[in-house]
Amino acid sequence: MKKLHTSGIRRSLEQTNIRLHDMRHHAREKNYEGMTEEEVTIAQYKAHRWSKLIFVFILLAVFIILAGAELAVGDYDIDLWSVYSILIDHIFLGKPIETLEQTVVWEFRTPRVLTAIAVGIGLAMAGAGMQSMMKNPLADPYTTGISSGAALGATLAMTLGFTLISGTYGTIINAFVFALIPSLFIIALSKYRKPSPAMIILSGIALMYVFNAAQSYLMLVADPNATSAVYAWTVGSIDGTDWGDMPFMWAVVILGAIIMMYLSRILNAMNSGDSYAKSLGINTDRTRVIILLSVSILAAGIVSFTGIIGFVGLVAPHIARILIGADNRILIPLSALVGACLMMVADLFIQAVLSFSMPVGLITSLIGGPIFMIMIIRQKNEVW
């Protein structure tokens, strides 16, 4: 299982894609004899909705395969089927972890995979929400300066030993709290000025410069070891997490998922502009602040554990949008799945292809960039 047949997976995905396209075309051309104009419209719409759900199921299958492969691959190779049976036996049948194989899968590898999934889901949903809320395809979870805030928080802990709480979680809590400063700043500002997308982006950039300057200074005067640790942190890695980190990280992700799904229809309306959204009964200023805060907590909760993993939050929503369009009700869950899959593909690449360890944040950008470029060139539906 050292080498994965990714090209086979890709080919079958492409074929499914072609078949889906045919099906949709067929549905459109189907003879709707004896139906009124309205009935035809509704029938077409329902068929269209189902065809979107198929993408969710396909990605769900890909997700399960990737998760299994992630757990199987490593220095100690395990059969893919054994991985699934170990997981099912332990989670659903409550069998204890005893053998070496079981320990490797459950104790060593599952936290890592769960982290990759949480990062993918969290950043992708945050990115999708941020893009729709700001009406800006360039927005990502870090747009408001979350990443530089988190980096400064972590730098303070690593170079000066300054932490808000002492103990092993000092760096994480520092990063989390500092990551929230930009959105709290915007919320405070919104009392005096309307929180428009431009205002949010500009104040994010302003804070970013301040944070970066402070961080650079700290790194300049710190000793080289601390500087190197800070640098490693900013690249973003999922190596350092264990079972103890899971409850908080997943609580943030699940809470974020619920809020984002609840807000999805409002995000659809806000995409048509503030004055139209208001005329639909949405208090846009207040809603924007709520979305901003939710997205920030979601992104901060992840970044504080893993460091700055770039690209997933920007690209996963775009890939999902190319697949199923811009309706946030389905875009947000699909982005989450795409994000999780991207993270696992990147990590698998490190585990299976590279013979040395590398922070996953580098790979997401290194592989994700070209893939994204190809998708932009090849996309047929203009969704943005």
Added chain:
Amino acid sequence: MVVEIKATDLGVSYGEFRVWQGINLKFDEPGLISILGPNGVGKSTFMYCINKILIPTEGNVTIDGTDVNDLSFKDIALKVAYVPQASNETFAMTVMDTVLMGRYPHSGFNTSAEDLQIAAECLKIMKISHLAMRNFNELSAGQHQKVMIARGLAQQPDLLMLDEPTSNLDVYNQMHVMRMLSKVAKERGIVILTICHDLNVASKYSDRVVIFSKGEVYCDGTPQEAITAENITKVYGVKAGITEVDGRPYVLFYDGGDEQFQ
């Protein structure tokens, strides 16, 4: 029961600049009402005051006797729908999804069978059923406008406000849209308020015409009362003559020469 919209001593200023003041208008009869007036006279601003997109600096607007400031956006959305002049979508959904968005004030997270039915009917009224599954941003400006009108109709408001609904439409569609709006207003017993720059289209289909000029309501009455050569010349500064087509005033414009455009 027909909705009653009443503006009392309404005034709006942007800093030093006063858009208009002392506006008193009442809409309480079903029908198509056109708001006319030169660019920048504050026609859209007036609409914004009705659905609380803008808070007026003086006076107030009431919907069925309640000040809009005491109503939530949601309360207003159940009674008043607004169709913007130009689309402003960044990430496009399908036309059907876009029209279904108009159902937001009435339905929650899920789209009901009734919502689908209403949206499909609105597409049919606008003659765009064939576009239902197209992506919104693949369409032309005129088609965008028709989709947005369908979305406004789907909201099933008591007051439908449209900001230049025919600005991007060809002559057939201009007449179709205005005729349809006039019919819908009477069938549903609702007030439809449009901002219009085509005086002849407004004259042909409106039940009432309100002309804004120089910071006040210059004229408010039937097309016959409001659309006269004298009024047009005074308000727009263009030499005009009036004839009659379909029993309604029809404006002819003459080039008033260089001095007219000094």
